[in-house]
Amino acid sequence: MTADAQTSMRFDHVTPGQRVLFGAGRAAELLAAEVARLHAQRIMLIEDNRDAAAAITARIDVAVHHDEVAPHVPVDRAEHARAVAGANDIDLLVCIGGGSATGLAKAVALTSRLPIIAIPTTYAGSEATNVWGITDASGKKTGVDDAVLPGTIIYDAELTMSLPKGLSVASGLNALAHCVDAMWAPRADPINAALATAGIRALAQGLPDISRDPGNLGGRERVLIGAYLSAAAFSSAGSGMHHKICHVLGGAYDMPHAQTHAVVLPYVLAYNAPAAPRAAADIAEAFGARTAIDGLQKLRMELNAPRALKDFGLPAEEIAHAAELILPFIPPSNPRAVTVDDLEQLLNAAYAGVDPTHYNS
Ligand code: NAD
DSSP states (O other): OOTTOOSOOOOOOOOOOOEEEEOTTOHHHHHHHHHHHHTOOSEEEEESOHHHHHHHTTTSOOSEEEOOOOTTOBHHHHHHHHHHHHHTTOOEEEEEESHHHHHHHHHHHHHHOOOEEEEESSSOOGGGOOEEEEEETTEEEEEEOGGGSOSEEEEOGGGGTTSOHHHHHHHHHHHHHHHHHHTTSTTOOHHHHHHHHHHHHHHHHHHHHHHHOTTOHHHHHHHHHHHHHHHHHHHHHOOOHHHHHHHHHHHHHOOOHHHHHHHHHHHHHHHHGGGOHHHHHHHHHHHTSSSHHHHHHHHHHHHTOOOOGGGGTOOGGGHHHHHHHHGGGSOTTOSSOOOHHHHHHHHHHHHHTOOGGGTTO
16 A cells, blocks of 8 residues: 555555664674574674674674675675585574675575574664675676575664764665655555654654764664664565665666765655655654655755765766666556656756755646
């Protein structure tokens, strides 16, 4: 169902089975307790920073340290990590790092069915989804498999303190995009709408705290909770119009993931909001703003968010072609019909960074 359906409610919602353990400064203690609970004997640690991971794993025995983490999980890295796990008789994967480290652990779990404990150090949210991604010469392939969903997530906000302010804001805005798009994605329902609006509240409060003071632990905790809620909502609701646009732009023009999301989101919100009044009202309320777009814009200004696609590598002469590439991916559930002209207008506005508030009125 869509969030704005006026008929009686009918939906199938699957709540993923995950243990979510949360506590600043508690990662080492929580990890040791989880390893004992699972009776794991042969642990493969997938880490993007060996120094940072050392303190967290001080209380457990690690059979193999594996730090060959790269963005978007190149297929050769995935195959090598699978071979290492197989050769070392591994019975548990522990990943410590951003979405790229989690992604590599998921690639191993996809073929080995090994359980994962994920300890995220960014706000990407991959730890709360059953979505995997692997990149080969033909591009990034993604899929859904419950075997890649980490059985346990350990959130320790102290591990995100070293994440630079710019990366924190970009990663947090990406999480915000999961929340907004979840309101009209193909499997949108009242349960994931509740997760998404709670995520918007947490992110809208925590991100300005981090932007003002990257050492604000309370702000970091709020954004971690927002990241989890956003990913849980997104995983359940699926990809909506916003994610489809960004996925095509990223793949076809090699545009940076977080910045592309940060620029495109207000234009998709401005486009869809008039056709999704209930979702728009819920988003506005979560932002504490008069309208959804006012709330998003105020936050983006406060965070000095990226504004225009022209700054991130989209060639102007490709806009018409990009609109044609995107159109087949727009989910039929989108609250407003979309034509290739609509997409071209949206991309032109996002390219130039014009005020999204009334760009299509
Ligand atoms: P990333 O994991 O590549 O990390 C970005 C950079 O930050 C890296 O250089 C990393 O070493 C560094 N870093 C990580 N934590 C740090 C910390 N605490 N302090 C300092 N530096 C730190 O990037 P990401 O944004 O976390 O993840 C992006 C990837 O995750 C993409 O491939 C994206 O497609 C994927 N992703 C997947 C899902 C899913 O559901 N499968 C969801 C979200 C993102």
